[in-house]
Amino acid sequence: MTLSPKIAEVTDRIIARSETTRAAYLDRMRRAAEDGPVRAHLSCGNQAHAYAAAQEGDKESLAGGRAPNIGIVTAYNDMLSAHQPFETFPARIKEAARARGATAQVAGGVPAMCDGVTQGQPGMELSLFSRDVIALSAGVALSHNCFDSALYLGVCDKIVPGLVIAAATFSHIPAIFVPAGPMTSGLPNDEKSKVRQQFATGEVGRDKLMEAEMASYHGPGTCTFYGTANSNQMLMEFMGLHLPGASFVNPNTPLREALTDAAAERATEITALGNDYRPAGEVLDEKAFVNGIVGLMATGGSTNLVLHLPAMARAAGIILDPSDFAEISAVTPLMARVYPNGLADVNHFHAAGGLGYMIGELLDAGLLHEDVVTIAGDGLARYRQEPKLIDGALTWADGTGESLNEKILRPVADPFQPTGGLAELNGNLGRGIMKVSSVAADRQVIEAPVAIFHDQGDVKKAFRNGELNRDVVVVVRFQGPKANGMPELHSLTPILSVVQDRGHKVALVTDGRMSGASGKVPAAIHVAPEALDGGLIGKLQDGDILRVDAQNGTLDVLTEGVADRSPATPDLSANSFGIGREMFETFRQMAGPATAGAGIVV
Incomplete structure (x- = not known):
C-alpha cells in the first residue's frame, strides 16, 4: 500500500526540521561504535572491578571479551504492581544469556514512582521530573561502558520515556525493552468510575470507595485501563523496541517467561560482535517516531505521551512539534475503545486482536512506515505476528486478520471515528x-x-x-x-x-x-x-x-x-x-x- 501523503509530508517535515541535530547525533553514534566492543579497552583493574561479583563461568567469558555482555537496567520495585514481576527477570535473563554463550549483568536500577499513589498528593510534583532522573540514573548505569547491548525493564508512566532517553543517548548500544504485562482483569473500570463519582457527591463512604479500588487494582501487572503505562507498551511495539506481540501478555505465565528469555537471546544477536548489529540510534529514527504517533492516535492513547515523545525524540536528535501530532491525528482513524474511551480493558483489547491486528490494518492503509529498523528484524510487518508457545517452544504466527470484537477494536475501513484521539x-x-x-x-x-x-x-x-x-x-x-x-x-x-x-x-x-x-x-x-x-x-x-x-x-x-x-x-x-x-x-x-x-x- 502506498504511504499516506499526509504521513509522508509530516515525516519529511520532521526530517527537514531535524537535519542538523540528527546529523550531529548520528555522527556521535558512529564514532562511539567505531571503538568496537568497549570492554577490550578497559584496563585490567577496571575489568576486575566489573567482574568481581560474577559467577565463575561468567568471569572467564567477561575477561575474554569475545562473548556479548548484556547490561540490564531495571526499574524493579514491589510497590508498583506493574514492576513487581521484574524481581525475577534478571536471573532469567542471565540464564538465557548463558545458554547462548553470553553474559548479563544488572548495570543499575532506576527509580520508579507510581502516579496512582501520588495522585492529588505533593509527591505528584516530582512525577514528571522523575522521567529525567530515570534517564540520568540509566546513564550512570551504562557509564561503566561494559555492555554490548542493553535490556531495559520498565513499564509505567515516566519510566519508559526516561529509559528511552537513556537508550537514545547511548545510541551505539542495541536496546530492547522488556515488558512485564498487564494484571488480569478485575472490577470493570466503568463500575470503579461510578463509585468514584458517588464518593465525590457523598452518596457512598470511603469504605465502598476502598473496596472498589482494591477490586480494580488487585494483583501483579500493569493497571488494565488504557493510560500512560499501557500507552507506553503500545509505543514500544509500534516503534520496534519490543519483541512482536510482547506488550500485553500477563505476568507470571509461561508465555511471558518465554518472551523474557527470547528478549535476552535477541540481545545477544544484535550486538556489534555479530553480523546483525542494530544500534538503538538506528531504530530510533524519524519514521519510528511517526509510527509511534500514529499508534497513539489510532488507540486513543495517553496525552502524557505528547510530552514524552518530543523529549525522547530530542535525545535522538529529532525535533517534534505539537502540530505533528495534530496533523497525524487528522488522518489516523480511532480503531480502539479501551477504558476510559470505552468499557473494555487492555486484556479485552489484546484478546480482540490487539496491536498485531492494528499494525497490520494501519500498514495496509498506508498509515505506517514499514521500512524501519526494529529489534526483531527489518520492517514493521514482523509486528503483524503474535507469539505462541507450542510444545514449550516459542514461535511467532500470523495474527488475526479481523477483529474478534468490533465493540473494542475495529478496522481502518470502519473505525469508531475517522480521526485520532x-x-x-x-x-x-x-x-x-x-x-x-x-x-x-x-x-x-x-x-x-x-x-x-x-x-x-x-x-x-x-x-x-x-x-x-x-x-x-x-x-x-x-x-x-x-x-x-x-x-x-x-x-x-x-x-x-x-x-x-x-x-x-x-x-x-x-x-x-x-x-x-x-x-x-x-x-x-x-x-x-x-x-x-x-x-x-x-x-x-x-x-x-x-x-x-x-x-x-x-x-x-x-x-x-x-x-x-x-x-x-x-x-x-x-x-x-x-x-x-x-x-x-x-x-x-x-x-x-x-x-x-x-x-x-x-
Whole structure:
C-alpha cells in the first residue's frame, strides 16, 4: 500500500526540521561504535572491578571479551504492581544469556514512582521530573561502558520515556525493552468510575470507595485501563523496541517467561560482535517516531505521551512539534475503545486482536512506515505476528486478520471515528492539547465564564460549596513545570464529571497535565506558555469568557483587554518544600516548555 501523503509530508517535515541535530547525533553514534566492543579497552583493574561479583563461568567469558555482555537496567520495585514481576527477570535473563554463550549483568536500577499513589498528593510534583532522573540514573548505569547491548525493564508512566532517553543517548548500544504485562482483569473500570463519582457527591463512604479500588487494582501487572503505562507498551511495539506481540501478555505465565528469555537471546544477536548489529540510534529514527504517533492516535492513547515523545525524540536528535501530532491525528482513524474511551480493558483489547491486528490494518492503509529498523528484524510487518508457545517452544504466527470484537477494536475501513484521539488547540491563550477520544462531540466546544484557581484542592472546595453548579471553564494555572513540576490533575476528573452530568457545560483549562486516563470532560491541557513563563493564562480573571473549541482547534479569550493586565503573582512557596520538592528546585528553574517535552535532560 502506498504511504499516506499526509504521513509522508509530516515525516519529511520532521526530517527537514531535524537535519542538523540528527546529523550531529548520528555522527556521535558512529564514532562511539567505531571503538568496537568497549570492554577490550578497559584496563585490567577496571575489568576486575566489573567482574568481581560474577559467577565463575561468567568471569572467564567477561575477561575474554569475545562473548556479548548484556547490561540490564531495571526499574524493579514491589510497590508498583506493574514492576513487581521484574524481581525475577534478571536471573532469567542471565540464564538465557548463558545458554547462548553470553553474559548479563544488572548495570543499575532506576527509580520508579507510581502516579496512582501520588495522585492529588505533593509527591505528584516530582512525577514528571522523575522521567529525567530515570534517564540520568540509566546513564550512570551504562557509564561503566561494559555492555554490548542493553535490556531495559520498565513499564509505567515516566519510566519508559526516561529509559528511552537513556537508550537514545547511548545510541551505539542495541536496546530492547522488556515488558512485564498487564494484571488480569478485575472490577470493570466503568463500575470503579461510578463509585468514584458517588464518593465525590457523598452518596457512598470511603469504605465502598476502598473496596472498589482494591477490586480494580488487585494483583501483579500493569493497571488494565488504557493510560500512560499501557500507552507506553503500545509505543514500544509500534516503534520496534519490543519483541512482536510482547506488550500485553500477563505476568507470571509461561508465555511471558518465554518472551523474557527470547528478549535476552535477541540481545545477544544484535550486538556489534555479530553480523546483525542494530544500534538503538538506528531504530530510533524519524519514521519510528511517526509510527509511534500514529499508534497513539489510532488507540486513543495517553496525552502524557505528547510530552514524552518530543523529549525522547530530542535525545535522538529529532525535533517534534505539537502540530505533528495534530496533523497525524487528522488522518489516523480511532480503531480502539479501551477504558476510559470505552468499557473494555487492555486484556479485552489484546484478546480482540490487539496491536498485531492494528499494525497490520494501519500498514495496509498506508498509515505506517514499514521500512524501519526494529529489534526483531527489518520492517514493521514482523509486528503483524503474535507469539505462541507450542510444545514449550516459542514461535511467532500470523495474527488475526479481523477483529474478534468490533465493540473494542475495529478496522481502518470502519473505525469508531475517522480521526485520532487528540486535538491541538491554538489561540490567543497559547497552545494546548485535548484528548477527544472519550469526549462526546457536543462537549467539544465550550464557551463560558472562567473560574480561576491556583490549586486543585481549591477546586474541590468550590465544588463542595456548590460554586461550580453552572456553565464554567475551570482554569487551574501555575501548574506548569516551572511553577510546581506539572503534576497530574486527574483527581479533578470525578468532580468535573459530576458537574457535567448535572447538565452544565464545563471544561478544564490548565498549564498542567491530566492523567493518561483523561476522561469525558473536555480538558485543554499543557497550555504554553505556562503562567509562570509569561503566558496569557496568568492574566485571566474570574468571569472572563473563554472559548475552548476542539473541533476547530482554537483556545481563545473572548474578553477584551486581558493582555493589558498585570499577571497574577501567586505564592508558590508551598510547592518548594516537603516530600523531596526542595531537591528539585533546579529542575523547576531549568524545565523547558511543554511544547518541547518539559524536560531538563535534552
